[in-house]
Amino acid sequence: MKKIAVIGLGIIGGSICSALTNAGYEVDGFSRGEESLQYALQAGYIRQKATDLTQYDVVIIAVPPKATMHYLDNATFKDGALVTDICGVKSVLERLVYAKPRNYRYVGMHPMAGKETSGIRSASSDLFDGANVIITRAEKTQESDVIELKEYIQAMRFGRIIECTAEEHDKKIALTSQLAHIVSNAYVKSPEVRGCEGFTGGSFQDMTRIAGVDETVWTPLYACNRENVIKELSGLIAHLQEYCDALQSCDDEKLSQTLKEGRLIRETIKRENKKK
Amino acid sequence: MKKIAVIGLGIIGGSICSALTNAGYEVDGFSRGEESLQYALQAGYIRQKATDLTQYDVVIIAVPPKATMHYLDNATFKDGALVTDICGVKSVLERLVYAKPRNYRYVGMHPMAGKETSGIRSASSDLFDGANVIITRAEKTQESDVIELKEYIQAMRFGRIIECTAEEHDKKIALTSQLAHIVSNAYVKSPEVRGCEGFTGGSFQDMTRIAGVDETVWTPLYACNRENVIKELSGLIAHLQEYCDALQSCDDEKLSQTLKEGRLIRETIKRENKKK
DSSP states (O other), rough: OOEEEEEEEEEHHHHHHHHHHHTTTTHHHHHHHHHHHHHHTTTSSSSSSOOOOOOOOOEEOOSSSHHHHHHHHHHHOTOOOEEEESSSOOHHHHHHHSOOOOSSSEEEEEEEOOOSSSSSOOOOTTTTTOOEEEEEOTOOOOHHHHHHHHHHHHHOOSEEEEOOOOHHHHHIIIIIIIIHHHHHHHHTSSSGTTTTSOOSSSSSHHHHOOOOHHHHHHHHHHHTTTHHHHHHHHHHHHHHHHHHHHHTOOOHHHHHHHHHHHHHHHHHHHHHHHOO | EEEEEEEESSSSHHHHHHHHHHOOOOOEOOOOHHHHHHHHHHSSSOOOOOOGGGOSSEEOOOOHHHHHHHHHHHOOOTTTTTEEEOOSSSHHHHHHTTTTTOOOOOOOEOOOOSSOOSGGGGTTTTTTOOEEEEOOOTOOHHHHEEEEEEEEOOOOOOOOEEEEHHHHHHHHHHHIIIIIIEEEEEETGGGGHHHHHSOOOHHHHHHHTTOOOHHHHHHHHHHHHHHHOOOOOOOHHHHHHHHHHHTTOOHHHHHHHHHHHHHHHHHHHHHHHHHH
């Protein structure tokens, strides 16, 4: 039986431990916070504290990007260990890993799951049930390493597995997740936001659900994917300005056309998704 | 028993008919489209076609803003009839109604319910179950008229009733609904939108759920609330530009502060809503 270490016992790390332990794997864990470690031990998420990473065949790094980069660059892993991570940005990590020869095998992973709360108390073995997960492939990625990672992914009961390059991941994530969090965070800044909770049938809730981003988590994520996020954000601002211009110039035909363009794209996406 | 006429048999008009008929009221309906009328008759939503509006104690106008304005200004109602409407904009209607003496009593209404589909085939008696509804009050509004309207609102099984002026309604709706539809419609215009459906844990779905707005419905709604929508949209663009500037100047402290401002507002809203 392969020995697995999970570094970082937050909601994601804790849930990975719990899910893999439930699936029958031998999982040890490490957290800088003694409380999270004790919680993981008492909840039965892990067998014991992971102290020496050279003892593990598989290491799953579940900490923020900068700390992940520190581990990938400086930690001593077992020769040939499979090392993965859960970061929401992938290109910076791959560039670091492939910058010099490593004694470990790296395949990046990004679980598309979470909650509005964080920490190991929010962790659960079913957090990933049916969720999407992305595996990033580089030129140097070995097929056998991807197959091995998929074994653990399936044990965690993810739904769909998407495979792509780190660059494609970062471009798509800039739109689907990073931009969405900025828009939601900006949306609540209207002076009309106070006392408006009765004035909505759901659109406002959708727009603002993820407004409460933890800036200490998200600022580094944005910094690690700066160019893609700038591109998406500038693009959205330019598009929004078109509606604003049409409204300001009382050009209702232009406004209608601008809305129609979005509707047609939306319908195309829906059709394409149905086919899959 | 008071006789009720519902003008317009789309999803909202049809659902009003069905809900009020179920509650024991005598409801007749009118639609320009013969098919909707036949559907409403066969489904038992209405007793018969409403041909002469002077026969009704209550008239509920459930058509788009321009047609609503046409009815409010030109139709012949029974003396003292209670007339209401379901439009998503309210100030333009009140200004029209109160521009000259009327032989009817007007109280505006805005049901915060709907579906992504439209037409009477999407109507159902439970569309309004627990939904918010707004009643607009003007200086001339009589308390007894509001009480009477609330009787029908309760029969339709709405949840919370919010009462405010038409001006306040239009300001809040510009943010909670009208801006949301523009943002969602603009969001899908990114070149990265194709093939991104696997790259999201839900944020992207939330942002784009209402992207497919019907421009023939929404353009007039925006036109009737132009100044408020411009104000919200300009405000959002200015806020989004702050994140963009911070990203472009690599000022992560500024970016963090900008995100924190939104998070704090979001937390304040959540706290306030919990108290209610």
